[in-house]
Amino acid sequence: MARQRAIYQRIADELRADITAGTLREDMRLPTEAELAQRWKTSRATAVQGLKVLVNEGLIVADRPRGYFVRKRRPMVYRPQAEFRIPEPDADIFRQRIADEQDSREPSQKIEVAISSPSKTVQRRLHIDAKTAVAVRRRMRSIDGDPFNLNDSHVPLSLVEGTDWMSPEDVPRGTNRVLAELGYEIIHSVDEIMVRMPTPEESSRLALGPGTPVAEHIVTGYARRDGRETPVQVTVNILPGDRHVIIYDRVREGESA
């Protein structure tokens, strides 16, 4: 005979099945702790333990004192390939992505520019050492005032010092255009996508709830210099899993898109 699952697990299993089946839909309130305890003839602590399982799986959120609710997902469509297709002002590419969803939410962003020494992630991809200063352009993007993602671009300081790339304002013609004007047009990018739990700093900056992993999307941009491809920019995007779907289009060679 199969070993009996603990009551808190069975509570979680039943509620999870209701969410998966759609009986419990987005934003709906779950039974209260007291209701669950009574229905399962168990303690309130056990009911809470069952609910916690689903909180940690990212399926429900606790909104005290109102109760527990099925988590709402309105993922933003994130298309890394759009970078090469449409003009790319800092803000407008973000606006464009929102527009893709035909959605009335209002995007905004905060831009900050810093000079720093490069992290290992950046050093390795730009082929520089820790002593080479980099300019960092940090964007925190929000929708309807809620933080949505972090987007930090790094370029060797010597390439962009004193240029518009370092302006802490929106650059209407786009920072990649600025790089192109300086002779560093990005002609090739490599995207790396890793999946992990957020750091405490990311959790707090992005106001992430429990059970919310992030995608770390690193884009290394290459320009042609002296006939060779040279890495000039590394952008690290932190995309909370509950707010994004990343999309790529792939067309077989010889076919048109």
Place this chain on the structure above:
Amino acid sequence: MARQRAIYQRIADELRADITAGTLREDMRLPTEAELAQRWKTSRATAVQGLKVLVNEGLIVADRPRGYFVRKRRPMVYRPQAEFRIPEPDADIFRQRIADEQDSREPSQKIEVAISSPSKTVQRRLHIDAKTAVAVRRRMRSIDGDPFNLNDSHVPLSLVEGTDWMSPEDVPRGTNRVLAELGYEIIHSVDEIMVRMPTPEESSRLALGPGTPVAEHIVTGYARRDGRETPVQVTVNILPGDRHVIIYDRVREGESA
């Protein structure tokens, strides 16, 4: 004055900083619960609470009774674009990916074929309803015997019934080649990548530890039929975050790769 953080949080903060700085490296053993309790002049329960924070962040693993260890990451390079570039026998594309890492680990896979009614995910992408039967080709891929990822392809049963696509063995010429022979050559794919915590079933099939999110990578393949692009295959890949990095190459139009 900033509010003092609880001791268990400070224990977690200090250990996390050591891991980030590399003082505590992959596979190294952390101080024991008793050592931490003594050093922080606190209870063992509080020390355990601090360690649990890092387990849930996916930074360390508990390997009782040996202790807690810094989590080892040996991510496999996963290149969705390789599908269109190299011949793609079921197993060989997986072998190829391992080979990319110049790594001596031994890949293997289990293949199972089923006939089922399509999930909502599949219905929506294949433009079919719940009553249209689909053939499902399920592959569980392992490295050195450890489960690595799940890869389930779905095609309307009417397209592949009685063909090699449904053979529960490795198909040396590749199942996409079989589709092409049947008149359904995939000429365009759309990749969607979502990030979430695993379901309990995924956790158990993939032997995932706590704090291990997954990428759900859905590939919809389109063939040209009667001059129009028609979706013919939906593949759902479940990629544990601790074992994969997903890579895409993007080349600006007019440039060669």
